[in-house]
Amino acid sequence: MADWQDNDRAQTPYLEQDTPTPQLTRSSFSDRAITIAVIGDVHDQWDADDERALQRLGVDLVLLVGDFGNEAVDVVRSIAAVNLPKAVILGNHDAWYSASPWGKQNCPYDRQKEDRVQQQLDLLGSAHVGYSKLDFPALNLTVVGARPFSWGGSDWKNAGFYRSRYGVSGWRESTAQIVAAAESATCETVIFLGHCGPTGLGDLPESPCGRDWQPLGGDHGDPDFEQAIAHVRQQGISIPLVAFGHMHHHLRHTKQYLRTALVASEGTIYLNAARVPRMIHTGNQTLHNFSLVTLQQGTVTEVKLVWVDRDGVIASEESLYQLPGIVANQVKDLSQNRLN
Numbered sequence: 001m002a003d004w005q006d007n008d009r010a011q012t013p014y015l016e017q018d019t020p021t022p023q024l025t026r027s028s029f030s031d032r033a034i035t036i037a038v039i040g041d042v043h044d045q046w047d048a049d050d051e052r053a054l055q056r057l058g059v060d061l062v063l064l065v066g067d068f069g070n071e072a073v074d075v076v077r078s079i080a081a082v083n084l085p086k087a088v089i090l091g092n093h094d095a096w097y098s099a100s101p102w103g104k105q106n107c108p109y110d111r112q113k114e115d116r117v118q119q120q121l122d123l124l125g126s127a128h129v130g131y132s133k134l135d136f137p138a139l140n141l142t143v144v145g146a147r148p149f150s151w152g153g154s155d156w157k158n159a160g161f162y163r164s165r166y167g168v169s170g171w172r173e174s175t176a177q178i179v180a181a182a183e184s185a186t187c188e189t190v191i192f193l194g195h196c197g198p199t200g201l202g203d204l205p206e207s208p209c210g211r212d213w214q215p216l217g218g219d220h221g222d223p224d225f226e227q228a229i230a231h232v233r234q235q236g237i238s239i240p241l242v243a244f245g246h247m248h249h250h251l252r253h254t255k256q257y258l259r260t261a262l263v264a265s266e267g268t269i270y271l272n273a274a275r276v277p278r279m280i281h282t283g284n285q286t287l288h289n290f291s292l293v294t295l296q297q298g299t300v301t302e303v304k305l306v307w308v309d310r311d312g313v314i315a316s317e318e319s320l321y322q323l324p325g326i327v328a329n330q331v332k333d334l335s336q337n338r339l340n
């Protein structure tokens with residue numbers, strides 16, 4: 001359990017509350033293997049070839065972890081138009097000029113005349129699962145979103161932004177929002193989607209959410225996310241996958257290895273999909289990065305990181321996980337070695 005203490009530390013921890021267990025109507029597992037594409041931090045690297053590649057890869061569901069650009073409304077418009085089942089959570093860069101005092105001071109547009117955060121939310125509609133959920137009955141799974149626009153870390157940041165947009169004033173209320181979304185799930189399998197991952201995945205600089213800047217080390221995950229996952233797990237709900245980004249695979253303190261992309265724990269695969277940049281230009285072609293997760297009967301059976309050409313052909317891949325229980329630590333960047 002994370003040591004999540006903050007400005008509402010005096011309050012009763014959420015998990016100690018007497019919350020009734022919901023009686024959920026859940027459909028049963030599908031026997032068919034489902035392929036989920038997780039797309040890490042986009043940072044303006046998205047084009048029409050991405051959707052074509054996803055179509056040709058035959059994915060059943062697309063999960064996007066946010067940071068499309070610095071309030072890049074046009075990129076989000078393209079994402080919103082993707083004609084595949086999808087769920088999205090917006091990241092800190094998607095509120096770059098709206099959440100912090102620094103951002104507001106450096107905003108390149110007139111915030112009195114337009115609200116680009118809201119424009120992105122309006123474009124995505126129900127596909128945005130931040131503090132919400134989306135049921136996919138045909139796949140027998142529900143995607144639950146953690147706190148949107150997360151900067152990561154155990155300080156409650158951007159208090160005014162969260163209070164005015166979501167009526168949330170601290171960790172406890174934020175955890176409750178995520179749990180409420182999960183409790184409204186109607187499908188048997190619940191997948192969590194966050195921008196930053198949860199606390200509890202390690203405190204080394206190369207841990208999935210480890211701090212790779214000075215002072216080096218420390219868990220930079222989201223405490224509310226970890227609390228919500230624990231609460232849902234206590235209810236006996238299956239959580240095969242927790243997908244997120246924000247903490248880039250390329251580390252700031254060393255070029256010798258990459259961040260740990262995947263951890264398996266308590267029947268859950270925690271996947272950091274933030275391979276940035278997610279496009280590589282090599283020779284006369286551009287390769288696009290995706291993480292592909294295979295889910296069968298409510299269990300993740302395989303995870304691989306792939307580089308795909310514009311026709312959806314996998315040019316290179318590296319295995320991150322295969323049932324039963326191969327955890328990839330400090331995954332070697334095979335694709336970079338091959339291409340550079």
Ligand SMILES: [Zn+2]
Binds near residue numbers: 091092150195246
């Ligand atoms: Zn981010």
